[in-house]
Amino acid sequence: MEDPTEQSLWRPLHDLLARLDAEIGQIYTDRDVKGLKPTWVRELLQLHLKGPMTITELADAIGRTHSALSQKVAAMRAAGLVRTVPGADARSKQVTLTAKSKKLVELLAAEWRATEAAIAELEAELPYPMSQVVRDVEEALARKSFHDRIAEKLQ
Template sequence: MPNVPDPTDESIWRPLRLLQARMDDDIARLYVESDLPELKPSYVMELLRLHARGPMTIKDLATSVHRTHSAMSQKVAAMRAAGLVETTAGSDARNKVVDLTDKSRQIVEKLAAEWQATEAALVALEDELPYPLSKAVQDIEKALVHKSFHDRILDQLRGSTAWE
């Protein structure tokens, strides 16, 4: 077994990813407690979007929630397997149109209430913080307009013999 340093032992943003996962787990627990175990927090935006805007192609749904077509196609397949959406052929053979199932239509108001409660809980949580995460995100986005993350990584790689 090799005995080399593992660079993944340290990560500045891993705690943020783990925090978000913990919060998503709490939302998922609400679904289980409400007898919705097939529902995942990552499905709710798409279900609410379909409810608000009606059936959409996978491409249009992906665009509307800022996801790739490939990622949305995989998510739609998972939501279809859970009985939350159905797909039909679109205007040509390459397109699939996604729509809510009756099962989803019965719970969508409940999901909207949870979404709004989650947003309100986040606002209340941020009120307890000296520097709200939403402000940090805005500041990071502003800094990345000045210089992209790609360029920042390249700067750090300059002179690295392992990267050359």
């Protein structure tokens, strides 16, 4: 069998996103911030702005699944950025910022704004902005889901 992963239309997009995340991560390293991943910033800012939330509330606030957020909260807890306490019932946990992350929120908000400005600058240099590509892909997927496209190819 040939290796089907040798060719990929998908990999360049994943590689680009990983590169951009790594460059954002370098901003934190430059400022001697340890243990912070760029993919956690939105959640940390939401907790700062809205206060303690259950994992379900946080997942709803950012549009992710409970399972995905539960794993992310566990990783942020291990990094010392959040803590969890029992929620109103035995099944839920309240997520709160730690003193460590509270010291970082101004930097995180500034980095978020700077990143958005850098993306806008980058898009101005492109003949076809990334945000338009996303909208166009979403419209195409509204016509036929990615699942259905893959399933058809497997038949």
